[in-house]
Amino acid sequence: MPNRCSAPPFAQAAVSSRGGCLSGFVLPPLAVLVVGFFLVLLSLGSSPTASVSASVNLSGEIVTVVPPIEPAPVARPIQSNGTITALASLFTPEVRYWTVAIQSWAVASGLDPNLLATVMQIESCGDPVARSRAGAMGLFQVMPYHFYAMDAPYDPDTNALRGMSYLKRALEAAQGDPGLALAGYNGGISVISRPESTWAAETQRYVYWGRDIYQDAASGSSESLRLQEWLAAGGASLCKAAGQRLGISDQ
Secondary structure (H helix, E strand, O other): OOOOOOOOOOOOOOOOOOOOOOOOOOHHHHHHHHHHHHHHHHHHHHOOOOOOEEOOOOOEEEEEEEEOOOOOOOOEEEEOOOOOOOOOOOHHHHHHHHHHHHHHHHHHHHHOHHHHHHHHHOOOOOOOOOOOOOOOEEOOOOOOOHOOOOOOOHHHHHHHHHHHHHHHHHHOOOOOHHHHHHHHHHHOHHHHOOHHHOHHHHHHHEEEEEEEEHHHOOOOOOOHHHHHHHHHHHHHHHHHHHHHOOOOOOO
């Protein structure tokens, strides 16, 4: 059950400055407005911030507003040959239901969408409101203490953000080894540096399932014997609940 934390959202800010009268002149209100407006235009012409806008209110104040920072457009995942990264077809329908979202999350985090799908497969099988006996929540089974106070833990985007943040840290600690990263995601990053024999049984099982499922997906295989084994070992009931939740199950 992962630990994660990530940066807070961008803040927006506005900056204002006050303008004054021209020395030695007493101008009527309308003239003050006109002169102030042209002074602002002149100052903007020499400013490197071309997007700054300004206005003069009825009291003669010159108000300069800096627009909020817009987030950069999100690109779709691109492989080295220029094609869009595809999600393997071997995942269960409940996980493939989230294909568009998984690809978007993968781009935002720089992670392989098939690795994200592998984690989702084992953790919740795509059930956005799954909850474990230990209290882990949502698609990526995030523990409550890894959310910010203002977070909605079961919101898919929020849940993915917290999950991906920790998965990325685990992958970095594992020096890119996906199996070790899965161990860190489940058992805590500290297990990565320890012998596998010292891991909790749950973590050993987690890596047993996840390592091969991910390798099959990353290789482009259309099926995974390890995934079928996971389903037979109890994963099918998790997926059945997810299918009913998502409205894609007949039962």
